[in-house]
Amino acid sequence: MGNELLQERLDLLKGAVRFETPGRIPTSSNVWTWKILDSDKKAKIMEACLDLELMEEIVREFHERYRFDMYEDLGTRNMFCVSDPLGDPGYVVNDELGSINAPDLCLMEDDEYDEIIADPVMFGWTKVFPRKFGSFTYEQFRQAVKGFQRFGAYNVHIAKVFAEEYGVPRLKGSVHFSPVEDLFSWGLRGFKYFSRDMRRSADKVDAFIDANEPAMVAGARAALETKDPSAVFDVYTVMLAHSCMNAKQFDRFYYRSMKKLIDLTVEYNGMATFFCEDSFLRFKDFFQDVPKGYLDVTIEQDDLFQVREACPTIALTGGLPSTLLGTGTPEECVDFAKSLVEGLGNGFILGQSKMISFRKDCTRENLLAVQEYALNQKL
Amino acid sequence: MENKYQENVDFTPEGFKKAVESLDFLPPEAAQKLAAALAVAAKRL
Incomplete structure (x- = not known):
């Protein structure tokens, strides 16, 4: 059962990246620590993250509820x-508010690049x-x-559990961050x-990228050569540092690495997904030559219809805003989901527009309503 | 039994060698590899 469903989901999700007409709406969960807050286990964030057996129970419960x-x-x-x-857990966790935040750190001095x-x-x-x-x-x-x-x-175990027991593929076969x-x-x-540093020590930033990018490229190449058959995407990256760049800086410090990932993915006939925090649309001009069927981008900030118009060869994942999932009605959420599915057509995986993390980012009733619609709507 | 690893770590190259040696529940090669991986990943923790 797990194997059949696994293959069905792989076909559905990969088909979406290739802009094929799906039999039903493919869905992706961009839900993070909210699943701990939603769980009937009533665990605290720190407690669940430290106790991986409890975490497994929570993610199983989450899948069994939302699928x-x-x-x-x-x-x-x-x-x-x-x-x-x-x-030091490295994050600021407030269990009363149900919030988790990453502090902005500076762990390296100006003169320590070399x-x-x-x-x-x-x-x-x-x-x-x-x-x-x-x-x-010690x-x-x-x-x-x-x-x-x-x-x-735990990472290996939970991926195996989801593939074998639930027929859920791994989202990514490998992860490669831009050195930046x-x-x-x-x-x-x-x-x-x-x-x-991008303004005053640009040569040092370049040197740092030059030193680290070859390992990123080698890792992506190795993943594309072997291709994990249980993963939807061979290559995964997260874009965040571009949020503080202008187009010229993006070209110099960031796009160079992204282009290498895209070119390798095309060369090996693989699939890549970029999880884009902040705006993707600001840099749309750099992604005009991406061939159709190779790249998916999770959009967190931009209007999906604008991205589709600007970058018609790139499949898109995302959709439901946390503001709506957190404060809207189930009907409003389903109506919004329908407008995305009908308006974007092929090349779209229905998800959420932000990392659903905080208590007020979502309600169970709303997420269930959207999933019921997505799972039952024939296309 | 007294825990022989209660001393604060020494953040020098010599201290790193001692930290690798303290991983006596692992084969030496794995200890070296994991300690190095953790040092590189420290910023992400």
């Missing part, structure tokens, strides 16, 4: 079981660890490594200092 075709997250995002033993390029392991040990966590004992480090192993095993995301999203320089 999405694929999932951005199966409790696999927050590595608290690694960071917590070191004394040092991290020369030896990233030793830079991580001698600079990043103490700046991020302060002091910790026992704490041992516990963090054990947490790292546990987290890795290490500087921006992952806090080596953070928003403020990375923005400044």
Whole structure:
């Protein structure tokens, strides 16, 4: 049963990327920590992230209730079981409000680009660890490594459970970030200092990308050569650092890496998906030559109809705004979903327009109504 | 039994070697690999 359904979902989702007419509406879950808050287990965010057996029960419950075709997250995002033993979970979690936020960090000084390029392991040990966590004992480090192993095993286990028991494919076979995301999203320089570096130390940013991009390309090539048959997309990336760039900076520091991922995907006849936080539309001109059938972009901020018009060869995932899912009625949510499905036609996977994380991002009633519509509507 | 790993880590190259050695529940090669991976991933934790 799992295998048949797995193949059906793979065909449905890959067909959407190829702009084929689907038999039913393909759906994707962009639901993150909200699933913990929605669960009948009534667990707290930290509790669920630290207890991976509890997390498995929560993600199973979530799937059994909503039955999405694929999932951005199966409790696999927050590595608290690694960071917590070191004394800092790395996120600001407020269990009373049901909120989770990432602080903007700067873990690398202005003049340390050469040092991290020369030896990233030793830079991580001698600079990043103490700046991020302060002091910790060797026992704490041992516990963090054990947490790292546990987290890795959970990732493998939960993907297998979803494929074999529920017939749900893995969303991605491999993940490759632009090197710039290490500087921006992952806090080596953070928003403020990375923005400044692009203007004042552009050559250093270039050198950092030059040093790290070959590994990104090699990883993507290896994934495309082997292709995980249980994954919808061979290549996955998250775009966030582009949010602080103008078109010229995007061309110089970011698009170069994205183009390599796209070209490799086409060369190997694979499929890629870009999870785009902030605006994609601002950089639409860079994506005019993408051949149809290879690339899907999850759109978080832009109007999907505008993106479709601007980039007609790219499949789109997303749709339901958290404002509507959180405060609208079930009828309003279903009407909005219908307008997207009917208006966008082929090349569309119905999802949500933001990472559904906070308590007020969604209600169970609304998400159930949209899923009931999507699962039962014949096309 | 006293835990011999209660000392604060030394964030130097020598301290890294000691941290790798402290992972005595792993084969040496795996210990080196995991400790290095964690050091590189520290920014993302």
